[in-house]
Amino acid sequence: DTGVSQNPRHKITKRGQNVTFRCDPISEHNRLYWYRQTLGQGPEFLTYFQNEAQLEKSRLLSDRFSAERPKGSFSTLEIQRTEQGDSAMYLCASSLLAAGGEQYFGPGTRLTVT
Amino acid sequence: AQRVTQPEKLLSVFKGAPVELKCNYSYSGSPELFWYVQYSRQRLQLLLRHISRESIKGFTADLNKGETSFHLKKPFAQEEDSAMYYCALSVPRAGANNLFFGTGTRLTVIP
Numbered sequence: 001d002t003g004v005s006q007n008p009r010h011k012i013t014k015r016g017q018n019v020t021f022r023c024d025p026i027s028e029h030n031r032l033y034w035y036r037q038t039l040g041q042g043p044e045f046l047t048y049f050q051n052e053a054q055l056e057k058s059r060l061l062s063d064r065f066s067a068e069r070p071k072g073s074f075s076t077l078e079i080q081r082t083e084q085g086d087s088a089m090y091l092c093a094s095s096l097l098a099a100g101g102e103q104y105f106g107p108g109t110r111l112t113v114t
Numbered sequence: 115a116q117r118v119t120q121p122e123k124l125l126s127v128f129k130g131a132p133v134e135l136k137c138n139y140s141y142s143g144s145p146e147l148f149w150y151v152q153y154s155r156q157r158l159q160l161l162l163r164h165i166s167r168e169s170i171k172g173f174t175a176d177l178n179k180g181e182t183s184f185h186l187k188k189p190f191a192q193e194e195d196s197a198m199y200y201c202a203l204s205v206p207r208a209g210a211n212n213l214f215f216g217t218g219t220r221l222t223v224i225p
Binding site for chain 1 (some may be wrong): 118123157158159160163200202211212213214215216218219
């Protein structure tokens with residue numbers, strides 16, 4: 001286990017198509033986070049899981065976005081009916097349950113919507 | 115609502131010069147503050163956090179609650195410090211600790 005992995009690393013899609021990204025956290029980490037980063041901005045929190053439970057969602061997460069972590073291990077983030085404004089880097093991070101647990105980030109998936 | 119402000123998008127210093135990257139936050143309670151760093155072609159990683167009060171790679175940061183600041187400092191910059199630095203805030207509630215990031219400062223250390 002060499003850290004958090006994300007697939008694909010790059011995705012180009014046409015407006016209106018659905019896309020799905022995958023995140024594999026560090027194996028013993030029970031918390032998993034999704035962030036979105038646009039050009040010139042810092043990462044923005046989208047949602048977080050503790051084991052398989054989705055405990056918090058940002059207002060940034062519109063109805064077109066859905067995230068799952070079915071077995072408390074890997075997670076998927078799906079965007080339906082993509083829009084050009086969805087173009088961004090999508091980052092996944094994981095951490096241990098302990099309060100203040102350091103978040104370890106993946107390399108991100110860069111989405112381009114044409 | 116919580117907010118993190120990094121007023122400088124770009125900062126250039128000469129090797130061996132002192133460095134200070136500014137970070138101000140707004141939150142009425144007791145947040146946790148972090149500095150994350152992203153080196154070229156690498157992923158975002160934690161540099162230091164205020165609760166540990168440690169020095170990492172020569173960097174220190176002191177939480178000043180009166181000024182709501184968490185500036186990152188290093189007395190003598192090195193070329194390998196060139197990177198993107200993000201200040202981040204966490205508001206622990208019900209055990210959650212999702213991060214709120216500033217817009218980042220790109221530090222360039224000139225040889």
